[in-house]
Amino acid sequence: MTAPVLQIRDLTATIPVLGGQKDVLHGISLHINAGERVALVGESGSGKSVTARIAMGLLQEDLKLGLTGDVDVAGHRLGSNARALRQMRGRELAMIFQDPMETLNPVIRIGGEFLEVLRRREPRIRRARAMELARDALRDVELNDPDMVLGSYPFQLSGGMNQRVMIALALINRPTLLFADEPGTALDVSVQARTLTLMRELGARNDTAILFISHNLGVVREFADRVYVIYRGRIVEHGRTDQVFANPGHAYTRALLSALPSIAHGDLPDLPETSDAFLDPLYLHEGCAEPGETPR
Numbered sequence: 001m002t003a004p005v006l007q008i009r010d011l012t013a014t015i016p017v018l019g020g021q022k023d024v025l026h027g028i029s030l031h032i033n034a035g036e037r038v039a040l041v042g043e044s045g046s047g048k049s050v051t052a053r054i055a056m057g058l059l060q061e062d063l064k065l066g067l068t069g070d071v072d073v074a075g076h077r078l079g080s081n082a083r084a085l086r087q088m089r090g091r092e093l094a095m096i097f098q099d100p101m102e103t104l105n106p107v108i109r110i111g112g113e114f115l116e117v118l119r120r121r122e123p124r125i126r127r128a129r130a131m132e133l134a135r136d137a138l139r140d141v142e143l144n145d146p147d148m149v150l151g152s153y154p155f156q157l158s159g160g161m162n163q164r165v166m167i168a169l170a171l172i173n174r175p176t177l178l179f180a181d182e183p184g185t186a187l188d189v190s191v192q193a194r195t196l197t198l199m200r201e202l203g204a205r206n207d208t209a210i211l212f213i214s215h216n217l218g219v220v221r222e223f224a225d226r227v228y229v230i231y232r233g234r235i236v237e238h239g240r241t242d243q244v245f246a247n248p249g250h251a252y253t254r255a256l257l258s259a260l261p262s263i264a265h266g267d268l269p270d271l272p273e274t275s276d277a278f279l280d281p282l283y284l285h286e287g288c289a290e291p292g293e294t295p296r
């Protein structure tokens with residue numbers, strides 16, 4: 001079997017905050033195989049985004065983090081070669097965020113964004129050829145007037161159109177691994193559902209593995225092959241999505257699932273904010289991750 005496209009082992013992270021350091025990850029281990037769709041779920045503040053942004057090498061660029069553990073992305077050990085990782089972004093690695101405006105440059109037309117992304121893979125690509133590829137990619141995400149889109153600035157397009165543009169841009173270089181952090185959460189439910197379906201279908205076509213981050217278990221159930229449940233910076237449960245949903249082993253997962261109907265509408269369950277109640281060994285059952293365990 002080939003090596004996983006992402007392997008995180010026992011990752012701990014502290015983030016500098018006013019007056020000290022904050023421990024945010026306490027030994028995260030997870031892996032994603034080629035072409036797999038894996039979800040990281042948990043309530044707000046549990047550490048989903050920090051985990052993904054460290055794996056992308058993004059957070060380290062902005063903050064002085066205290067990190068231990070190993071992160072291997074597409075065969076590169078993170079930390080030993082930050083430059084290699086930077087070069088991989090936009091080629092082997094791609095990302096989609098909740099808000100397309102976080103990524104799209106407001107003063108660049110969509111055509112310019114495509115040219116830049118395509119030049120990361122093929123620096124000498126001609127503009128005409130790049131626009132031809134971009135038009136195909138836009139049609140793939142059901143934007144049927146690609147010339148209009150290519151000539152527009154992001155603010156001239158709707159939220160749903162920008163989200164589709166993001167998916168087309170992220171997948172045009174056929175990445176090995178895509179990080180999708182709460183994509184489309186700001187959109188209405190039916191638009192979000194369609195864009196996620198497109199992302200799943202196009203990802204599958206290119207054998208792109210996807211790390212999908214969400215607090216919406218309804219969406220995760222539809223989307224992911226496997227799921228890791230994260231709580232206060234720890235993986236408390238992992239497994240095949242159907243199995244975890246049918247037979248949750250950990251009390252925290254059960255609490256998340258019990259709130260599923262309201263989560264499907266974007267609400268989070270009312271979970272204790274200030275206690276570590278669900279870390280109590282009392283809640284550990286077969287199938288739950290033990291502290292420090294490397295999930296396989």
Ligand SMILES: Nc1ncnc2c1ncn2[C@@H]1O[C@H](COP(=O)(O)OP(=O)(O)OP(=O)(O)O)[C@@H](O)[C@H]1O
Nearest residue numbers: 015017024042043044045046047048049050051215
């Ligand atoms: N730049 C930062 N500076 C300080 N603390 C941070 C920073 N980014 C994240 N944190 C802290 O790290 C912890 C994990 O945050 P993270 O954003 O990973 O949560 P999340 O599970 O993705 O939540 P959400 O669903 O709200 O995005 C939180 O306690 C958060 O306050």
